[in-house]
Structures are given as C-alpha cells and as structure tokens.
Amino acid sequence: MERIEVRAGVFAGVGTAHRLLPIGFFAVLGGCSGPLSALAPAGPAADSIVTLFLVLLGLSALSFIVIFGIFILAWRRDRSRKVRLRLFLIGGGLVFPLVLLTIATVYGVALGERITGARTSPSLTVEARAERWHWQFTRQTGRGSVTRPNVLHIPAGRTVEVIVTSSDVIHSFWVPRLAGKIDAIPGMRNRILLRADIPGRYNGVCAEFCGTGHTAMNFSVVAHDADGWAAHDKDVLP
Numbered sequence: 350m351e352r353i354e355v356r357a358g359v360f361a362g363v364g365t366a367h368r369l370l371p372i373g374f375f376a377v378l379g380g381c382s383g384p385l386s387a388l389a390p391a392g393p394a395a396d397s398i399v400t401l402f403l404v405l406l407g408l409s410a411l412s413f414i415v416i417f418g419i420f421i422l423a424w425r426r427d428r429s430r431k432v433r434l435r436l437f438l439i440g441g442g443l444v445f446p447l448v449l450l451t452i453a454t455v456y457g458v459a460l461g462e463r464i465t466g467a468r469t470s471p472s473l474t475v476e477a478r479a480e481r482w483h484w485q486f487t488r489q490t491g492r493g494s495v496t497r498p499n500v501l502h503i504p505a506g507r508t509v510e511v512i513v514t515s516s517d518v519i520h521s522f523w524v525p526r527l528a529g530k531i532d533a534i535p536g537m538r539n540r541i542l543l544r545a546d547i548p549g550r551y552n553g554v555c556a557e558f559c560g561t562g563h564t565a566m567n568f569s570v571v572a573h574d575a576d577g578w579a580a581h582d583k584d585v586l587p
C-alpha cells in the first residue's frame with residue numbers, strides 16, 4: 350500500500366513538471382536576446398560562431414536521441430531474442446561516435462578559418478589596451494595617433510583588426526554580437542577581427558575575471574555608416 354502511494358506521488362510530480370516545462374523552456378529562451386547575446390549576430394565571425402553552436406547542438410541532440418532510443422529499446426525488448434553484440438559494440442561504440450566526431454571536427458576546423466579571419470586583410474587596425482578597469486582604444490593615422498577610453502569607433506561593413514593587449518593582468522576582449530573572445534595578456538599582442546554589417550552600438554565586456562572592478566569593465570563598439578565614419582574622422586583626427 351505504502352509503495353503505491355510513493356509511486357503515485359512520483360507520477361504526480363512528473364505531471365506537474367510536465368506542465369511547467371513550456372514555461373521553463375520560454376524562460377530559458379528569454380535569456381537568448383539582449384545587447385550581449387551571442388545568438389543575435391551582427392557580423393560574419395559571430396554569425397559563424399552561432400552556426401557552429403547550432404550544428405554542434407544538433408549533433409549532440411542526434412546522439413542523445415539515438416542513445417536514449419537504444420536505452421528504451423533495451424528496456425522494452427523481447428528478452429527471448431538474442432542481442433546483436435557486434436552491432437552495439439562496433440556500430441554504437443565505434444562507428445557512430447567516430448562519424449559524429451569526424452563531421453564536428455572537419456566542420457569546426459573549416460569554420461574556424463572564417464571565424465579567425467586568417468586569410469582576411471583588414472581595412473583598419475586599432476589597439477585595444479586593457480587596464481584595471483577600463484579599455485583604451487588607439488588608432489594610428491598618417492597624422493599621429495588617437496586614443497579614446499571605452500568606446501571603439503569602427504566603419505560598418507569593413508573588417509577591422511584589433512590588436513589586444515594589457516598593461517597589468519589578464520583580461521579578455523569580447524563583443525558577443527560581433528566576434529568571439531580573445532585574451533588581453535601583458536607583453537603579448539593578440540589579434541582579433543571585427544566586422545559589423547549593420548551600423549549601430551554594440552556592447553563589449555571584459556570576459557576574464559581581473560579583480561574587484563571586473564564587472565564594470567564594459568565598453569562599446571560604435572559602427573558608423575559611410576557618412577558617420579567620415580564625420581567621425583573629421584572630428585577626431587589630429
């Protein structure tokens with residue numbers, strides 16, 4: 350009698366969880382938007398990162414479905430029938446993961462080329478220097494250099510090379526809607542390419558804990574259209 354009550358309690362719990370599932374699903378999805386969402390790309394590198402994420406998520410889901418399917422089959426199988434061990438061990442344990450991992454690796458390496466922009470020549474180079482707890486952006490021009498704190502101005506639709514470094518500890522440069530992260534390391538000059546296809550303001554953060562002011566170490570990237578960029582140039586160039 351006691352066991353029946355316990356089981357009924359478990360099933361009631363599952364029923365409630367089942368009803369709450371859509372609410373939880375949409376609540377989680379709600380976190381996918383916003384100014385720091387890597388799932389709302391505005392440039393080719395961020396776009397490739399989202400594609401890679403979705404492909405890897407799809408392959409993981411496929412793997413989960415196959416393994417869970419086998420689990421259910423094993424649970425419900427006709428016990429008088431013999432299990433084909435070779436199919437499970439070689440097919441499921443070797444061939445299936447090998448095929449999935451080969452697809453993921455080849456696709457990831459090919460897309461990595463696009464994400465890092467290894468063969469792209471930038472139209473502009475700027476330096477991003479991290480210092481607890483702000484960023485300094487310096488652009489060299491034919492007439493000298495211009496340094497501005499916490500706002501990086503770039504032309505929209507053009508590839509910009511950002512040389513990232515640090516004056517003190519390790520920080521990380523991240524503009525989620527435009528590209529991946531890159532560490533700012535003292536004494537090193539790391540390179541990342543940014544391109545914003547749509548003019549606008551994009552939020553950036555320090556993505557490596559660097560001390561008590563870390564959470565406030567934010568910056569912006571302002572991508573100007575052609576007229577805006579010409580006006581900005583006129584404004585800041587010496």
Ligand SMILES: [Cu+2]
Pocket residue numbers: 520521555556557558559560563564566
């Ligand atoms: Cu930080």
